[in-house]
Every structure is written in structure tokens, then in C-alpha cells.
Amino acid sequence: MKPIAIIGVGNFLMGDEGVGIHATQKLRKEFKRDDCDIIDAGVPSMALLHMLEGRRLVFIIDCADFDGAAGEIEVFRPDEVKHEQNAEISIHASELLTTLDVGLKIGMEMPPIWIIGIQPGSIEESMELSEDVKDALADLPEIIENFISSGTDSVLNH
Amino acid sequence: MSGANLNIDLHYITRVEGHGNIVVNAKDGKVDKVEWQVPEAPRFFEAMVIGQKWDVVHHITSRICGICSIGHTLASLKATEAAMGIKISEQTLDLRRLAVHAENLQSHVLHIGYLALPDLMGVGSVIPLASSHPEEVKTVVRLHRLANEMSDLICGRTTHPQRLIPGGFAKLPTEEELENLKKRLLTAEPDVMAVAKLVKALSPKLPAFTRETEYVGLTCDSEYALYDGDLASTDGGREPVSKYLSWTNEYCVPQSTAKYTKRKRGSLMVGALARFNLNHAKLTKKAQALAKDLGLVAPCYNPYMNTVAQLVEVAHGFEDAVSIIDSILKKGIKDETPNVKPKAGKGSAAVEVPRGILIHDYTYDGNGVCTKANCIIPTNQNHSNIQLDMEALVPRIIAKPQKEVELALEMLVRAYDPCISCSTHYLKVEFKK
Incomplete structure (x- = not known):
């Protein structure tokens, strides 16, 4: 296991909802670091928590609606986002923040996590990304490299 | 009569995958309406494999569901192999059997530990359990991690398998890796028994509701x-999977976007309890002993015992x-x-996934391009049974306070461990500042 994990999540069959999976496919070809595992997690449910264990730093790439323009990227920590602090909603294949919340609350050791959220343009049955979102993927290697090389991971935590 | 008036309108009930609603109206002890509603927008994933080549279809279908991705892969591979007359080796068969166990263990442990135990312990989620029962939660986490x-190891991924391909495996585990896995599985037995002990202690809290149905x-x-x-059915009958259409008989109902199924009766049940009722004699000896210890005896007509049957299948x-x-x-x-x-x-094929029978059916042209596809998921096979269970249950508990009726109905749905949709889970982000 490598100290850094770049994890793409989402449903590959639902257009831009699967941007995290498309991102890992691109990063495997273009992002070369010996200390990074690039993981296509799909819809991992609670199994995501076990992918985080033992890491020094984790990036999670997911489709995120923050009222931006299609293809816009926001990088943020889980604790920067408003979120209902409970697991009442489905945790069976839950949305990302609930899964992370459950992990923290049941006492799992969590590494510093950056979520790379990409604003969708279209979420419907398709294995293709919309053009704006596809174009946005070109920026990912530089964004991730900058975060790692700036050493910001050492001061991040929940 | 106290409690004889009910107005229940539970939207998006919790701790199930996807969206389901429960609506109950009763006045002066008379039930007017009981409905299990599935309002999810229908998905048409079958259309996405039309025009795709035989060697990628299983990768596409594995993306339908994050919980049952191994099952979708295996049902897809088996249907493709049936369509093209592809034979698999004994080794491939054994490794695929391990893959099925891996998925069942992943899903059952998740359902029992994170979704069902909170009901039995009177809390809203697994989070309070981490404080009140930390060792039990850690045990569940350990079992889930092992699964x-x-x-x-077997599939190449936790979800959405890569190693499983038509006719065999793209990459095989080594003997050393399998030896290590065996050691880990053997050391997990105390953890399984610890969960069993907890479920046994809490099982009196499972409602004593029974309704005989077709399993x-x-x-x-x-x-x-x-x-x-x-x-196969507890009502009799055994036929090859190629005859599946006469076993599923899909139909539509006004209150649901999901298709319902039935066979000889108004409804049927699939899943762990159905498998137990049909095949309990073929469980391992330890699993049979655990079933006996937990009070699970075939035929069991209590749908709430589906969670107990899942635990027995974990031991198996x-x-x-x-x-x-x-x-x-x-x-x-x-x-190989x-x-x-x-x-x-x-070709058509079926696999028992955590929630029941998963059926895939494909037609290919001479170039190996899929021209027709059908996929019947187990949760849809259970919807009509959930509906009829509710109709039978509500009159029996109508005198209880509304909150108790609501909890009993929610627990009933959760017992089926339904997986209504695994389609979209994108983040809705609102920054704190």
C-alpha cells in the first residue's frame, strides 16, 4: 500500500456522476508518482473506509453540485461542508460525506482527506462525460501535484 | 380504540438503499390504505449493453450496483457463456464460488452490523453503537474488512471486479495468497460467533410476525x-434458469416505478430466508448449528428473520x-x-446475490455484439411480498401507538435489505462559509 491514495468514486453508467472513475482512468496514464495508489472505487459503499486506512493522504474525486459552472472544480476538506451529522440516511451505498462521518464516529483512524469535487453538466444514463466535465479532467494532474508538493497534507485533518 | 387512527406517510425511509415510501391510513380501527411505494426514477441499464461486445458487457453491468457488483459480473459472464457455449474449468468454478461468498459476506455483514443492529438496540444508526458497544462495532468492521x-484477492477489486472474464480469470491468486486468506478466514470465527451472540441476545426484539408465502x-x-x-420453490417446482420468465412474471403497479413479480401466489420472497427455507440441509454443519441456536427453523415464515438467515449464511x-x-x-x-x-x-443465467436471485439474459449476434438484454434484480422480486406483508401486519398492530407501527413497518422493509437504486450518490455541497 502506498502512502497517498487518489480514489475516484461514482457510477460510471450515469454520465458526469461517474467523473471520479473517468478521472482515475486518465490519471493512471498521466500522473506518475511512486508514492500514489490510483483507485477506481466505483460505488464502494462503506468499503471506502477500508481504502483510507493506513494512508498518509487521500484525495477523493467525486461529482459534486456546489452550484458552479459545469466542469468547475472545487477542492475542499470534508469539514468545510455543511452536512447532517448522522447516519440516518442510507449508508448502504451512501454519499461520500455520510460514509466519512460514520468512519470517524466509529473510531476509525482517518488520514487527511481532500475532496476534489467536479460540478456535473449532465447526470443521465451514459458512459460518456459531458464536454465541459471532460475538459476539466485535464487540470487534475497539476492540481493534485500542487497539493502534494506544497506539503499541505501535513497540516490537514478533520 | 386507542391508536386505531393511523396516518403514516414515511418518505425515503432510512437505512435502505434508494428511496422507498410507506403510506398507511386507518380510521376507527379500519385500514383504508397500506402502500409500499418505490418512487425512484426507473433506470434502463439493459439498453446500455445493447451494441456492446461480449468481452465488455460484464464490466458495464458490474457498475449497476456497488453492493452486488460481483453478482452482476458473474450473472453477466454466465449468461454470455451460456449464449456462446463457453465451458469453464473446475478451477474457475471454485474461484467464482469464492467470489460469491466474498460478496455475500461483504453485504450481509454490512446489513447486519450497520443497518439492522441499530433497530434491535433501539438507536437510529450505527453511530451511537460506537460509543455504547465499541467492541461489537469493531468486530463488525473487522469482518467487513476481511470480506x-x-x-x-479473488476479483482484483473490492467492488466492480476486473479479474473475472468470460471463460475464466484475467489474473489468478497465488497459492500463497490463498493460504493466507484461509488463515484469515479461520481466525474470523470468533468474530462471527461474537456477532451471533449479540444477535441472539437481541432477537426477542424481532417482531413475532408470520405470513406464509412462496419462497x-x-x-x-x-x-x-x-x-x-x-x-426452485417451497410451493413445489424446479426448472432450469432458462425458464425464468414463468417464475418472475413481472408486472407494474400504480404506486411504484419498479416492476413487481409473482408466481403461484400474490407474491414471492427471495433472499437469505428463502434460500434457508429451500436449502437449509445443505448448509455447513456449523451454520446449521448456529441456525438452531438462533431459533431459525425451516420453514420460517417471519420476514424479520431474514437478517438472522443472513447471519447463518455468514457462518456458512x-x-x-x-x-x-x-x-x-x-x-x-x-x-489457464x-x-x-x-x-x-x-443465454440466460442466475446467481444468488445477497438479496436473492439475480437473472441476466443476453442475445448476441455472430460478431459477439449484444443485441438484446434483460436483467431482473432480486429487490424487485420482493416488492410484492413487502406490500402483502404490510397489508397483513398493519391490522395486527393497529392498536399500537403510531410511532411503534411506523418502526415495525420500517424494520420490515429493512429486513428485506432492499437495494432500490445504486445509480447516483453525488455530493450536494454547501460550504460552511
């Missing part, structure tokens, strides 16, 4: 059918997986490269 690692599952003569078998899965690994190691891992030549044909 995930088992999937990683349908795969069955085979040689083992507790999970990977393969004929369709760990023990049977060790036997399968022993069998593989005895013969030694052989390098599938040599598949696509051809035209039609």
Missing part, C-alpha cells in the same frame, strides 16, 4: 446453491470458503488462459 480483502431460490443437489442451480460462507480454498490448493493453481471465440446465441 473486502477477500474480494480484492423462491436457486437449488442444486451438491451444495447450498449460491453460484449456480435450478429455480466463512466455513465453505475455507473448504473451497482447501480444494483449490490440493489440486494446485494452474495457469481462456480462449473464447464469440458466436451468435442466446
Whole structure:
């Protein structure tokens, strides 16, 4: 296991909802670091928590609606986002923040996590990304490299 | 009469996958309306494999569901192999049987530990349990992690398998890796028993509701059918999976976007309890002993006991997986490269996934391009049974306070462990500042 994990999540069959999976496919070809595992997690449910264990730093790439323009990227920590602090909603294949919340609350050791959220343009049955979102993927290697090389991971935590 | 007026309108009930609503109206002790509603927008994933080649179809279908991705992969591979007359080796068969166990263990442990136990312990979620019962939660986490690692080894991933391909495996586990997995599985037995002890202590809290129905599952003569078998029913009848349409009889209802199914009665049940009722004699000895200890006796007509049946299947899965690994190691891992030549044909296949029978049916042209597809998921097979259970249950508990009725109905739905949709889970982000 490598100290850094770049994890793409989402449903590959639902257009831009699967941007995290498309991102890992691109990063495997273009992002070369010996200390990074690039993981296509799909819809991992609670199994995501076990992918985080033992890491020094984790990036999670997911489709995120923050009222931006299609293809816009926001990088943020889980604790920067408003979120209902409970697991009442489905945790069976839950949305990302609930899964992370459950992990923290049941006492799992969590590494510093950056979520790379990409604003969708279209979420419907398709294995293709919309053009704006596809174009946005070109920026990912530089964004991730900058975060790692700036050493910001050492001061991040929940 | 106290409690005889009910106005229940539960939207998006919690701790199930996807969206389901419960609506109950009763006045002066008379029930006017009981509905299990599935309002999810329908998905048309079958259309996405039309025009796709035979060697990618299973990768696409594995993305339908994050919980049952191994099952969708296996049902897809088996249907493709049936359509093209592809035979698999004994080694591939054994490794696929391990893959099925890995998925069942992943899903069952998740359902029992994270979703069902909170009901039995009177809390809203697993989070309070982490404070009140930290060791039990850690035990569940350990078991879940082991099941995930088992999937990683056999399938190449925790979800959405990569190593499973038509005719065999793209990459095989080594004998050393299988030896290590076996040791880990053997050391997990105390954890399984610890969860069983907890469930046994809490099982009196399961509602004592029974309604006899038709239980349908795969069955085979040689083992507790999970990977393969004929369709079979507790009402009698056994037919090959190719006859599945006369067993599912899909139909639509006004209150649901999901299709319902039925066979001889108004409804049928699939899943762990159905499998137990059909095939309990083929469970491992330890699993049979655990069933007895937990008070699970066939035929069991209490749907709430589905969670207990899942726990029995967990014990079976760990023990049977060790036997399968022993069998593989005895013969030694052989390098096998599938040599598949696509051809035209039609094939259907089924696998028992955590929630019941998953059926895939494909037609291919001479170039190995899929021209027709059908996929019937187990949760849809259970919807009509949930509806009829609710109709039977509400009059029996109508005098209880509304909150108790609501909880009993929610627990009923959760007992079926429904997986209504695995389509979209994107983040809705609102920054704190």
C-alpha cells in the first residue's frame, strides 16, 4: 500500500456522476508518482473506509453540485461542508460525506482527506462525460501535484 | 380504540438503499390504505449493453450496483457463456464460488452490523453503537474488512471486479495468497460467533410476525446453491434458469416505478430466508448449528428473520470458503488462459446475490455484439411480498401507538435489505462559509 491514495468514486453508467472513475482512468496514464495508489472505487459503499486506512493522504474525486459552472472544480476538506451529522440516511451505498462521518464516529483512524469535487453538466444514463466535465479532467494532474508538493497534507485533518 | 387512527406517510425511509415510501391510513380501527411505494426514477441499464461486445458487457453491468457488483459480473459472464457455449474449468468454478461468498459476506455483514443492529438496540444508526458497544462495532468492521480483502484477492477489486472474464480469470491468486486468506478466514470465527451472540441476545426484539408465502431460490443437489442451480420453490417446482420468465412474471403497479413479480401466489420472497427455507440441509454443519441456536427453523415464515438467515449464511460462507480454498490448493493453481471465440446465441443465467436471485439474459449476434438484454434484480422480486406483508401486519398492530407501527413497518422493509437504486450518490455541497 502506498502512502497517498487518489480514489475516484461514482457510477460510471450515469454520465458526469461517474467523473471520479473517468478521472482515475486518465490519471493512471498521466500522473506518475511512486508514492500514489490510483483507485477506481466505483460505488464502494462503506468499503471506502477500508481504502483510507493506513494512508498518509487521500484525495477523493467525486461529482459534486456546489452550484458552479459545469466542469468547475472545487477542492475542499470534508469539514468545510455543511452536512447532517448522522447516519440516518442510507449508508448502504451512501454519499461520500455520510460514509466519512460514520468512519470517524466509529473510531476509525482517518488520514487527511481532500475532496476534489467536479460540478456535473449532465447526470443521465451514459458512459460518456459531458464536454465541459471532460475538459476539466485535464487540470487534475497539476492540481493534485500542487497539493502534494506544497506539503499541505501535513497540516490537514478533520 | 386507542391508536386505531393511523396516518403514516414515511418518505425515503432510512437505512435502505434508494428511496422507498410507506403510506398507511386507518380510521376507527379500519385500514383504508397500506402502500409500499418505490418512487425512484426507473433506470434502463439493459439498453446500455445493447451494441456492446461480449468481452465488455460484464464490466458495464458490474457498475449497476456497488453492493452486488460481483453478482452482476458473474450473472453477466454466465449468461454470455451460456449464449456462446463457453465451458469453464473446475478451477474457475471454485474461484467464482469464492467470489460469491466474498460478496455475500461483504453485504450481509454490512446489513447486519450497520443497518439492522441499530433497530434491535433501539438507536437510529450505527453511530451511537460506537460509543455504547465499541467492541461489537469493531468486530463488525473487522469482518467487513476481511470480506473486502477477500474480494480484492479473488476479483482484483473490492467492488466492480476486473479479474473475472468470460471463460475464466484475467489474473489468478497465488497459492500463497490463498493460504493466507484461509488463515484469515479461520481466525474470523470468533468474530462471527461474537456477532451471533449479540444477535441472539437481541432477537426477542424481532417482531413475532408470520405470513406464509412462496419462497423462491436457486437449488442444486451438491451444495447450498449460491453460484449456480435450478429455480426452485417451497410451493413445489424446479426448472432450469432458462425458464425464468414463468417464475418472475413481472408486472407494474400504480404506486411504484419498479416492476413487481409473482408466481403461484400474490407474491414471492427471495433472499437469505428463502434460500434457508429451500436449502437449509445443505448448509455447513456449523451454520446449521448456529441456525438452531438462533431459533431459525425451516420453514420460517417471519420476514424479520431474514437478517438472522443472513447471519447463518455468514457462518456458512466463512466455513465453505475455507473448504473451497482447501480444494483449490490440493489440486494446485494452474495457469489457464481462456480462449473464447464469440458466436451468435442466446443465454440466460442466475446467481444468488445477497438479496436473492439475480437473472441476466443476453442475445448476441455472430460478431459477439449484444443485441438484446434483460436483467431482473432480486429487490424487485420482493416488492410484492413487502406490500402483502404490510397489508397483513398493519391490522395486527393497529392498536399500537403510531410511532411503534411506523418502526415495525420500517424494520420490515429493512429486513428485506432492499437495494432500490445504486445509480447516483453525488455530493450536494454547501460550504460552511
